[in-house]
Amino acid sequence: xxxFNLGFLGFGNVNRALVRLLAAREAELRDLHGIEYxxxxxASRRLGWIADPNGFAAHELLHEDGIxxxxxxxxxxxxxxxxxxxxxxMEAAKVDVLFEATSLNAQTGxxxxxxxxxxxxxxAHAITANxxxxxxxxxxxxxxxxxxxxRFLFESAVMDGVPIFSLFRDSLPLVQLHGFRGILNSTTNVxxxxxxxxxxxxxxxxxxxxxxxxxxxxxxxxxxxxxxVKVAALVRVLMGVKLGLNEIQRMGIRxxxxxxxxxxxxxxxxxxLVCRARKVGDVVQASVAPEQVPLSDPLALVEGTSSVVYFxxxxxxxxxxxxxxxxxxxxxxxxxxDFIRAVAK
Numbered sequence: 001x002x003x004f005n006l007g008f009l010g011f012g013n014v015n016r017a018l019v020r021l022l023a024a025r026e027a028e029l030r031d032l033h034g035i036e037y038x039x040x041x042x043a044s045r046r047l048g049w050i051a052d053p054n055g056f057a058a059h060e061l062l063h064e065d066g067i068x069x070x071x072x073x074x075x076x077x078x079x080x081x082x083x084x085x086x087x088x089x090m091e092a093a094k095v096d097v098l099f100e101a102t103s104l105n106a107q108t109g110x111x112x113x114x115x116x117x118x119x120x121x122x123x124a125h126a127i128t129a130n131x132x133x134x135x136x137x138x139x140x141x142x143x144x145x146x147x148x149x150x151r152f153l154f155e156s157a158v159m160d161g162v163p164i165f166s167l168f169r170d171s172l173p174l175v176q177l178h179g180f181r182g183i184l185n186s187t188t189n190v191x192x193x194x195x196x197x198x199x200x201x202x203x204x205x206x207x208x209x210x211x212x213x214x215x216x217x218x219x220x221x222x223x224x225x226x227x228x229v230k231v232a233a234l235v236r237v238l239m240g241v242k243l244g245l246n247e248i249q250r251m252g253i254r255x256x257x258x259x260x261x262x263x264x265x266x267x268x269x270x271x272x273l274v275c276r277a278r279k280v281g282d283v284v285q286a287s288v289a290p291e292q293v294p295l296s297d298p299l300a301l302v303e304g305t306s307s308v309v310y311f312x313x314x315x316x317x318x319x320x321x322x323x324x325x326x327x328x329x330x331x332x333x334x335x336x337x338d339f340i341r342a343v344a345k
Contacts, residue, residue, distance in 0.1 A: 161334025
């Protein structure tokens with residue numbers, strides 16, 4: 001039975017949830033899919049570059065004191081920090097599969113692109129939850145993966161672990177996607193909901209941050225960048241068109257006042273940050289903007305951290321995917337599913 005060395009680049013909430021999920025599903029991975037694994041590398045800004053080819057136990061990695069509590073291994077020094085390039089870390093950890101979950105750089109996709117490229121060049125499968133590389137380097141990373149006989153997969157990049165990309169790739173071959181619309185940014189949805197309940201914009205943002213829904217700097221969400229990157233990723237992979245972020249008409253929710261948001265809800269036309277894309281010939285027209293949505297539209301019913309996307313195809317005039325208030329396990333599951341896709345025979 002093959003055993004794979006796993007490296008985790010970024011060890012925040014998503015990759016920690018993935019470690020827990022791997023441990024919980026270890027028996028099923030072995031018995032149903034013939035997959036065994038060792039976690040041999042962890043890298044983050046807080047921990048540095050840490051590797052042990054003999055592997056770490058999940059409970060060690062998730063201990064409140066983290067990797068510092070990991071004991072020495074027989075025949076090896078204690079897991080060591082490698083203070084230089086990610087390639088050296090992957091070599092020390094003998095990484096076969098890289099799980100990349102670093103912060104989004106909407107404008108360039110870096111340094112995540114370089115990390116994924118390094119993994120593929122090493123001969124490892126590259127799995128990411130990061131949208132940036134899909135938007136800015138999908139062609140290059142996909143071609144490199146093919147040359148190396150490895151997989152570049154990214155199911156968790158949009159709508160957590162909901163199988164959007166694999167749905168079209170594996171279950172809807174030859175279906176032509178004409179367009180889509182949806183609500184793809186949960187932070188703005190939570191903020192707008194708080195404003196409808198009487199909070200000011202700033203107070204609603206603060207509550208979202210306290211709940212862990214919004215980042216300390218939520219500018220990418222508020223100004224529509226996160227949603228725009230998701231639109232560009234869907235357009236690139238599902239519609240076959242490379243769409244620059246500057247080609248997407250983008251407006252965030254920063255200018256909306258509490259009075260305006262509450263008035264819209266009272267009128268039965270609540271505000272939502274709506275993502276749209278439509279293919280016209282060889283061109284895709286796309287936008288991200290707050291819109292007043294009538295209550296007769298299912299988008300108006302999307303609350304909290306839920307998301308929805310409606311696809312229009314040549315075969316299915318309307319195909320919807322709805323995600324109801326997901327947790328971190330949903331994002332982690334997308335990466336787990338990609339792992340199985342990459343290595344299962």
